[in-house]
Amino acid sequence: MIEDARCVPSGLAIETGLCIVGGGPAGIALALRYAHPARPTLLLESGGIDTDPATDLLNEGEVEDPALHPPAALYRRRALGGATGIWGGRCAPLDPIDFAPRAWMPHSGWPITHETLRPYYEPANALCEAGAFAYTSAAAFPAGLSPPLEGFTSSRFTDDALERFSCPTDFGARYRDALARRPGLSILLHATAIGIETDERREAVAALNVAAPSGLTFTVRAEIVVLATGGLETPRLLLASGGIGTARDLIGRYYMCHIAGVTGRLHPAPGRAVAHGYGIAADGTYCRRRLALRPEAQASLGIGNFIARLHHPRPADPAHRTGALSALQFARPFLRPEYTLRLGASERPSWPHIRNVLLDLPGTAGFAATWLRRRRFAVRKFPSVAVPPRAGIYALDFHAEQAPDPQSRITLAATRDRHGVPRLRIAWRYSALDLRTVREAVAALAADLRNSGAGHLDYTPDEVAADALREGAYGGHHLGTARMSASPRTGVVDENCRVHGTRNLYVAGGAVFPTSGQANPTLTIVALALRLADHLRAA
Amino acid sequence: MMRVLVAGGTGFVGSAILRALAARPEFTAIAAARHGIASPHLRLCDATDAQSVAHAVRDADAIVNATAGSARILTESAARLSEAAARRGARYVEIGSIAVYGPAIGSVDETAPLLARSRYGLAKCRAESAVRESGAAATLLRAGIVVGPGSIPWVARIARLLRAGRLGDLGPAGDGICNLVRAADIGEAVAHVLAGKQPRGATFNIAAPDAPSWNGYFAALAHAIHAGPLRRIGPAQLALEARLALPFAALSRAGARASPEALSGSLQRLFRQPIRLDCRALASLGIAPASAAACVAESAAWFAALP
Secondary structure (H helix, E strand, O other), X not given: OEEEHHHOOOOOEEEEEEEEEOOOHHHHHHHHHHOEOOEOEEEEOOOEOOOOHHHHXXXXXXXXXXXXXXXXXXOOOOEOOHHHHOOOXXXXXXXXXXXXXXXXXXXXXXXXXXXXXXXXXHHHHHHOOOOOOOOEHHHHOOOOOOOOEOOOOOOOEEEEEEEEEOOOOOHHHHHHHHHHOOOXXXXXXXXXXXXXXXXXXXXXXXXXXXXXXXXXXXXXXXXXXXXXXXXXXXXXXXXXXXXXXXXXXXXXXXXXXXXXXXXXXXXXXXXXXXXXXXXXXXXXXXXXXXXXXXXXXXXXXXXXXXXXXXXXXXXXXXXHOOHHHHHHHHHHHHOOHHXXXXXXXXXXXXXXXXXXXXXXXXXXXXXXXXXXXXXXXXXXXXXXXXXXXXXXXXXXXXXXXXXXXXXOEEEEEEEEOOOOOEEEEEEXXXXXXXXXXXXXXXXXXXXXXXXXXXXXXXXXXXXXXXXXXXXXXXXXXXXXXXXXXXXXXXXXXXXXXXXXXXXXXXXXXXXXXXXXXXXXXXXXXXXXHHHHHHHHHHO | OXXXXXXXXXXXXXXXXXXXXXXXXXEEEEEEEOOOOOEOOEEEOOOOOHHHHHHHOOOOOEXXXXXXXXXXXXXXXXXXXXXXXHHHOOEEEEEEEHHHHOOOOEEXXXXXXXXXXXXXXXXXXHHHHHHHHHOOEEEEEEEOEEEOOOOHHHHHHHHHHHXXXXXXXXXXXXXXXXXXXXHHHHHHHHHHHHHOOOOOOEEEEXXXXXXXXXXXXXXXXXXXXXXXXXXXXXXXXXXXXXXXXXXXXXXXXXXXXOOOOOOOHHHHHHHHOOEEEOOHXXXXXXXXXXXXXXXXXXXXXXXXXXX
């Protein structure tokens, strides 16, 4: 049943068994797996079926250094489906090493292992519509899938790791019907949780204060409350409520995104085939092979996890001589701000770009036709621009782990939103280890490329660091702000995602990641939510 | 030795029933059909005609109705055959359909109300009523989506649409439950029912215990017949298919026999319908239909071997 808080009377007090706050991928996965006719479940969603600007204003906040972190409201969305309404769909599980405590990375280590989460990755993959849980080319492509760079062999990198792509599936649109008819489940739209009331000993949630868009407030009393509000709103709500449980000072700390960028100039050796595009698995999903730093190499180099893909050069630099990439400069006004940011610095369309388009008309037209057919008008969308650069020179598109750092944190600003809740203040920091991860991994890759004779990577260490920080924190990956730990002294939630020192408050979503790994987080967020559903059903 | 007459015995489900009965020494099975060459194993019979039926069932100890055809044939054959069974004191089994539940959703057992509104569903409801009114010692098997070797609508048609890229992963439009059942399992159930003592008027749903979603069935069948990467079919394409199907549906109502394979609106509603046949009553008889994976494997092997 889907209802709307714009229609509830003032002073209403709702009682339910489980209350899930937030209808993003975590909340929806949890609701679909948990809901049962005998256990009433209520899912509160701050937005509606679609976004509206007034609701998204609630996401606004302060950013300490706007050069290092996107505006607080960007890459976020208050509507059923949450940020899956704008995500790119890239799926990859965390690696076993991501869960392990690593001597070379302070504050690393999860209280659970990859094995614990492994059974939930398969159904998570299905919910994300990313096909089978097969993340090596050998497993997903029995007939083989071309390697990124022919002839590349390395003891430190594997080129067999796969990333798979969701449609990208908007969980709201995809699962709305299923949620609406699930027995025992009610969804209340336009219902924004604005505060948590605790019992006298601050060990349990007594009630949630909830606001409708009009400002009218009501309460929800539930046996169990799960915050599934993402890595930014979860600490905000906990902090705004004055803290609960035992881990007050750790809430909002260890805020991680990923360290990502496009760098260097990769010259494949003559005659070596490059495959930087996508293969389609039997289940229909787009897949791509990537270069992943092996766990032994992470240990010997003393750095975080790291993957890289071959990429077209930065479109903003016309030296690539590729019409399609130059044409992207003219398409800027039609792209989402989340994507234009990653196209690079805004430049006026210049003559060299126009010349590229004119000299490469067939390539540009072919790209446009493919883009329309396989992306614009397709439901399962071609994941990204993947055109071979005419100059034959590629770039390295890397995505690296950010190490947890207590100084990187979310706090409350002095200003408040229209419901009176203090706004976010984002003080994202990177560490020397983060830059070392990127520098050392790129250096190792360059050395192994040279040694295998597959190609040559032209780069400078300073350029790598600059490219890693060019857009600052990787947008949309908000992790670690209510981290999972075995002990209340080192984290906010326990291994079952229950807030330390509380009886009935849980967290689902990216906030619980103690470390970030190299993988895009949505798949793991969904897997963790499914595991939480099983835990709550058994409890 | 029980002499069983299977009306519709040359059809897809009827022939599976005949095979199941023939495999057991306690039965002698004889087909009855409108067309064909009469033999000791096949009696020509118009099941909508009382005299023709009386002649065909002259020595039968049991009658099974697996007749297919128009709404009129479905209803009248059930009436004439069950009346004949009642007159002779013969056992009677009617092959019914999930279609009688109409647009019901959720888990549906045999006591659920019959909400059918489609022509086919209404005809099957009327057939059931006629059987009840006949007074015959009848058992009713309400079958799900019948697959297996020879299934034109649910295997061959679906497989061809998958190969053509007109079916695939339908997203929310394929979240309905596909209550697969092998024709061979219906045959087994008939044999089991006739071999045992059944209360009058007993009704049983019959479908695989682990019925997948339609998306799941499409994906498994596409994989098994090597239809190539599964295509994601969006709402725009499905809407277009439904619109293109309209004139063909009108033609077929007007009596045209052959029409192109179309994804009509009613078929698409079925793909969306989350109805799960509750088959616990059947299980209590000790009858366990094959799993969904077995249904798909057997169906795909048959389709792949077609010329």
